[in-house]
Amino acid sequence: MTIRVLVAEDQSAVRAGLVLILRSAPDIEVVGEAGDGERAVALARELRPDLVLMDVQMPRLDGVSATRQVVAEKLADVLVLTTFDLDEYVFGALRAGASGFLLKNTEARELLDAVRTVGRGEGLIAPAVTRRLIAEFAGQPAASRPAPEPAALEQLTRREREVLSCLGGGLSNAEIARRLDMAEATVKTHVSRLLAKLELRSRVQAAVLAQEWGI
Template identity: 85%
Template sequence: MTTARTIRVVVAEDQSAVRAGLVLILGSAPDIEVVGEAADGERAVELARELRPDLVLMDVQMPKLDGVSATRRVVAEGLADVLVLTTFDLDEYVFGALRAGAAGFLLKNAEAAELIGAVRTVAGGEGLIAPAVTRRLIAEFAAAGGRPAPVPGPDRSVLDGLTPREREVLSALGAGLSNAEIATRLGMAEATVKTHVSKVLGKLELRSRVQAAVLAREWGI
């Protein structure tokens, strides 16, 4: 964030009416500023490069460059966190956004308060948003037989490099828990949880908590 109170957001949505609604909702929050709007994926990447926002709110179905490809570019270049707008009847897009390193997922029919809360959560480094939504997403991946691994993850042997506490944190991520919930479950400070999550992601060479959560489920942790 550029200040302690303001979250700078780029909204990428090809439908003008929907985009206007998102901008209006986010603009109503005193700590969120919409600094750019994009009607296609290419423009979303351009704005991320030009404006260096804290977060890009990214639709998956857009012209010129789809949201998954745009997410991949934004994340690979370290331009911003990406919060993906999705629907559960578009699993292939969710799957692709996960592999691209999206920091969170939000249903397009989310209430205004949920949208604002999700932006704050992801911008705050939490990554996993709306635990009920995240758990449903993880469950759908786990139940979908025959799919390739949802993340370009490491070999299971890397688990040997995790400390017992880091394995507990990874297990909690697999359950879709937030930092606060992990702190309560494991009896530690929330700031300590954030440190452990960062170490887990680094050791597993993953881009987001969501990837770690799904990998944990894939490995049965």
């Protein structure tokens, strides 16, 4: 399967480098480039890529706002790319519905792997950011963590809760399948159902929610 990617980055030199890396992979096709958030949304509507590689800080419309529009209109999945790992950017991107969050200092191979991961419909957060988020939640006293909404949890089956727990641990579909001894296709079904029940836009949002709830 070829993953069609739109690259949104305001710095032309950085954008050219990203495009060069992406075009080195036979299973990835760069279908368009945008230098600002408004252009990124317009091209997403026109080209309907599988994935938008979205910078956070861009003129006219920032990457978080652009991500929100792309996701709301179901134009493509979004992998946010930034030099910053501040909470406001991480949570802003995740609340906007981004499927992944990656730092710009990521190696070329890791960037390609991230595009493939999100292209398969799985979420991804940069390992450094994931470790910091987990450490933050783990360091909180249990009483200070947001309590799970009983009504929300009651909607989930036992299997869906188990899958949600695995998402909170950052596991991929294949890893969840091995851990819970089920087919990968079944895992995808459970993920889709729990996202719908919890009214979430992405599995990454589910992972953060699981961590917040201590599930």
